[in-house]
Amino acid sequence: MSTADLGLPVDVPSTALFTDQYELTMLQGALRAGTAGRRSVFEVFTRRLPNGRRYGVVAGTGRVLDAVENFRFDEGVLHFLRERRIVDDRTLEWLAGYRFSGDIWGYPEGEVYFPGSPIMRVEGSFAECVLLETVILSILNHDSAIAAAASRMSSAAGDRPLIEMGARRTHELAAVAAARAAYVGGFSSTSDLAAGFRYNIPTVGTSAHAFTLLHDSERDAFRAQVDSLGGGTTLLVDTYDVAEAVRTAVEVAGPELGAVRIDSGDLLLVAHRVRQQLDELGATGTKILVTSDLDEYAIASLAAAPVDAYGVGTQLVTGSGHPTASMVYKLVARAASTDPRAPLVPVAKKSTGGKTSVGGRKWAARRLDAYGVAEAEVVGTGEVPAELADRQLLVPLVEGGEVIAREPLDVVRDRHAAARAGLPLSATQLSRGEPVIPTEYVHGGSGS
Amino acid sequence: MSTADLGLPVDVPSTALFTDQYELTMLQGALRAGTAGRRSVFEVFTRRLPNGRRYGVVAGTGRVLDAVENFRFDEGVLHFLRERRIVDDRTLEWLAGYRFSGDIWGYPEGEVYFPGSPIMRVEGSFAECVLLETVILSILNHDSAIAAAASRMSSAAGDRPLIEMGARRTHELAAVAAARAAYVGGFSSTSDLAAGFRYNIPTVGTSAHAFTLLHDSERDAFRAQVDSLGGGTTLLVDTYDVAEAVRTAVEVAGPELGAVRIDSGDLLLVAHRVRQQLDELGATGTKILVTSDLDEYAIASLAAAPVDAYGVGTQLVTGSGHPTASMVYKLVARAASTDPRAPLVPVAKKSTGGKTSVGGRKWAARRLDAYGVAEAEVVGTGEVPAELADRQLLVPLVEGGEVIAREPLDVVRDRHAAARAGLPLSATQLSRGEPVIPTEYVHGGSGS
Incomplete structure (x- = not known):
């Protein structure tokens, strides 16, 4: 898709500056240290729903796909980075050739989510994935916050x-x-x-x-x-x-x-x-x-x-x-070396004082009760239990850098209505409460 | 200024669609009724500050000037409006030639404001002014809300x-x-x-x-x-x-x-x-x-x-x-006919149940006490009292469609610091309270 197809009233020649500076300085450091090419898995999730809310709504996925496709460092952007000495020449050269070439999986847009749901998973080299943090979070945090309010109103x-x-x-x-x-x-x-x-x-x-x-x-x-x-x-x-x-x-x-x-x-x-x-x-x-x-x-x-x-x-x-969702974009696994055969090692922040994460590449499935109503969000690493295999939530969105999951907005709208209808009825009560289904963690054998 | 000068990462070919549909249908109705050319005065103000806040901060003015300058209906936009039958052919023809040719006065960016402060005043034909409502409010409501929080944090x-x-x-x-x-x-x-x-x-x-x-x-x-x-x-x-x-x-x-x-x-x-x-x-x-x-x-x-x-x-x-300010854009005066010599008639919504406004084209001045500290926001129609003549707050921003008041952001930043320093010290207390100075209304003789 050409950038012009992004449509009026704004033509976005590049989304590459919707980026916090530290993503570029981390890239520079990793290039120099020889770690930039380590295969990495980043996940988007939230530790909690806004206080009192029963479910979240994934929205903005389609916009994320546009943003990733248009994440390019053209001469104007490179000139700015060079002039302001934000990164060194080697990094600028690397950025000039940037195209995301990895894979993205995610909850399909319109789906509901809960604390810990791996809403989006971005895999590729550390270098290519780390740069997408801000633009992905900006879009998902904003759009999901609005969609959640809209869903309650509807x-x-x-x-x-x-x-x-x-x-x-x-x-x-x-x-x-x-x-x-x-x-x-x-x-x-x-x-x-x-x-x-x-x-x-x-x-x-x-x-x-x-x-x-x-x-x-x-x-x-x-x-x-x-x-x-x-x-x-x-x-x-x-x-x-x-x-x-x-x-x-x-x-x-x-x-x-x-x-x-x-x-x-x-x-x-x-x-x-x-x-x-x-x-x-x-x-x-x-x-x-x-x-x-x-x-x-x-x-x-x-x-x-x-x-x-x-x-x-x-x-x-x-x-x-609740004008924003509290989604974060965290490194959850990375290779022990740049060897493409190197196994993934689960990683997570571990200091005290909150903000801890669960390491490892995750799958998610929604378990239903005997009546077909959702009863748990099951999030795990390793093997997916057989009984949940056909209830998995993540779908492929980008494969080898190619966007493969564009869809009309009406499909997304219908999906949300169906997803909400599959929750316990109390999901649509407006009164404050806990997430309408619990999140259960399953730690599988392979660990990543 | 060319639209390209708006800068990356977004080139805005036109701001004309940052508009609520009713502005175009009102234009169509007024063109047909022969009232579109009546000289009109719209004002931006807020009825109240966010609950507990002591002062507001005007921000976004510079962005408003860019938006007004780039408010043009090009062929792509007109095609959309025609295809969706949003307005009739006569209106489309009028829009094709649209350039704002009126005057805009306002509080300079960075200045503080209070309930009733006429933060911005837009004058011209009804037709040319009514179209700017949404884009002006979007910018001022968002940017002022953020600046107010930033000011308290600083x-x-x-x-x-x-x-x-x-x-x-x-x-x-x-x-x-x-x-x-x-x-x-x-x-x-x-x-x-x-x-x-x-x-x-x-x-x-x-x-x-x-x-x-x-x-x-x-x-x-x-x-x-x-x-x-x-x-x-x-x-x-x-x-x-x-x-x-x-x-x-x-x-x-x-x-x-x-x-x-x-x-x-x-x-x-x-x-x-x-x-x-x-x-x-x-x-x-x-x-x-x-x-x-x-x-x-x-x-x-x-x-x-x-x-x-x-x-x-x-x-x-x-x-x-408080993610948004509650600024509104209201018609406060308009000519009794399209005759350019026709006097302005103050107008205001009058129904019960809140949301009433004060009619008439307004001036504003900040009265100081004997120590040079602000003691009242004085808002009036008609003649400005002599003792307030050199304390007036509105400055010309656009004259006959020409932007005349662009300024560097550092000037704006310094102005805010000075304006805040001119308020009673309790302005910077974080505890909830009333606006730190009251707004006084003065109704002058000429009425408009």
């Missing part, structure tokens, strides 16, 4: 559609990724045109309070909008007096008015009043969209209200209290 | 330098903006190479646990790093046993070892022990860098510890609990 919304409207509350490009992650988590559409362009997500939007205020009266504004967008449009009815606005809206658009939007006030109360008023005016098919500071709890509290759709902004793009 | 750190290390915890491009905002807020450097490239922020970094684990022993790893980066490097000493690592580090690098980094454990305790050990080994000039899950409170709690520098990641890039 559980709470049930069959009612959710619109992603948070672009204005986050970095302009994080917003595009957030709209994508929200779609994976179950949202139906986005207000963000860049996300529509880049990922073909359905886009929606009609008008803001400014449109009403621009005109000499609310009636003029509604007339202008209906003239322009037709009677099936959504009119915003809370600029002045809601009841008067609803009356005017139905007068202007007729009882076939598509929808009204309520963006402030006591949504539960206002939605009931507006529904009653619309029905009395004969606009029984007119829908009600609410959009004011919603999160999963507010959505759930409106379950019994006559609301047809939700627009969610701030709380979606900020992960509803 | 207050807490005093003279000790702060390193931004959060790229892996946020979207890969949000990370670049976050490093920039952190620098504005008082950080000294970043680990993010893209931020070094794009904004010329000093970059730092040496090694991670993976480098130690790659080698056959900690000693081998330290030797490899010192061979590569010299004895002035920073060695990471908490992979296995800290005391043993410190001893090995000084043996390998000699007492002129630059620094050691501690990334886990009880930092207060470990820092004291490591300092004592270093001193006993004669490495009295070796500095101690700590980097484990720090926020402004943890930094403050280490004030008496023998720590020389702090590296901050997650809590910086997530705004230390």
Whole structure:
């Protein structure tokens, strides 16, 4: 894929600078020490879910594949590294030829995860793998945090559609990724045109309070909008007096008015009043969209209200209290020498004070109970027990540097819905709790 | 400035799709209704600071100027809008010629702000101004949230330098903006190479646990790093046993070892022990860098510890609990007709249930007490009182579509330090409280 295919509004000529400097200085040190070529296994995992959350959602995998494919050090980047004396000439020369040539396995995008789940596994020389740490974590930590919030909101919304409207509350490009992650988590559409362009997500939007205020009266504004967008449009009815606005809206658009939007006030109360008023005016098919500071709890509290759709902004793009996942990228095994036949040695940080890891290259499988419901996330090294062989979670994503697992976003979205449906029902309770299934570790014979 | 000058790793051919769809449908409605040309004033402000915060920090202004200059609808974008039938042909034709030709005033970047501060004011036709809502808010809301956290952390750190290390915890491009905002807020450097490239922020970094684990022993790893980066490097000493690592580090690098980094454990305790050990080994000039899950409170709690520098990641890039500012972009005045001589009419949303605004084009000034310390943020419409005339906060940023206020980031950083120093001392207390100065509204005669 050419970098141009990454799409507007941003063309990324290279992802190679989405990198912490220490990755390059480690490379330099390893090249000099003769250890850069040791075969290595890095894994992405999290030690814990955000406090109170029952499951995590893997999102961003597709973006990681794009980033790895476009991780190249062109002349502009090399010039910068040389001029700033970040690494020496030998390292610059090595970087100039960089192409990831290893293998990446991972949980398929949309899958759920738990503490310790080996969400992604990157294998190759130490040199080629160590450089990918930051860009992989940036993407997975951001996108998974948003998708997890989206998933909870979509559980709470049930069959009612959710619109992603948070672009204005986050970095302009994080917003595009957030709209994508929200779609994976179950949202139906986005207000963000860049996300529509880049990922073909359905886009929606009609008008803001400014449109009403621009005109000499609310009636003029509604007339202008209906003239322009037709009677099936959504009119915003809370600029002045809601009841008067609803009356005017139905007068202007007729009882076939598509929808009204309520963006402030006591949504539960206002939605009931507006529904009653619309029905009395004969606009029984007119829908009600609410959009004011919603999160999963507010959505759930409106379950019994006559609301047809939700627009969610701030709380979606900020992960509803958890704007990042805490995934890390750790070396878990490496060869004892650069000999290609050298066996892998499991490695792990061992100091006291937390942040310890489990060494060794891991597999993972989800064990089901007699009813087919997930009962444990089993993570192990060595041989996979026969009874779990067909429940394994990691799939190949990149083979010998070639991306082999691109897939449409709708497939990912459906996978997430299915994965969530396979968890115990309490997974979708919004109340705080432990991970809905435990993680069990199995240490196999071969150790790596 | 050409779009190419926006710099790697991302070339933004256009910012025009960082836009919520409703801005385009409002444009279409206004074009059809004949109201699109009404002179309009939009203002960016926030109704409240994040809960407990004493002041806000304006950041992102420079990025807004880039975004406005590059807000163009090229053929690829127009094709998308046409194909998806987002707007009609007349609107597409209007968009094809879009260049912002109005004026933008704002608080200079780095300045502090309070509830109601008119942080930015955009004036021009309704059509040209309404389109900029999302991209302006995305940038200011994200960058200001990060800068506010950075400012609190730099207050807490005093003279000790702060390193931004959060790229892996946020979207890969949000990370670049976050490093920039952190620098504005008082950080000294970043680990993010893209931020070094794009904004010329000093970059730092040496090694991670993976480098130690790659080698056959900690000693081998330290030797490899010192061979590569010299004895002035920073060695990471908490992979296995800290005391043993410190001893090995000084043996390998000699007492002129630059620094050691501690990334886990009880930092207060470990820092004291490591300092004592270093001193006993004669490495009295070796500095101690700590980097484990720090926020402004943890930094403050280490004030008496023998720590020389702090590296901050997650809590910086997530705004230390407040990952977004709540700035809005509201129409506050517009002409009664498209006649260029038509006077401006103040406008504001008026429904009950919160989210009301103050209409009219505003000025702002910071009133000082007899000691020269800020005592009130005065926001008004109409004439500026003579005694506040030279304390006004808004400066011209764009004039007739031309950006006139680009400035180096160091100027912005110094401005923030000066602005914060001009606040009452309690501004820098970390405890929760009200905004450190009140906002006073003055309604002048002319009303707009």
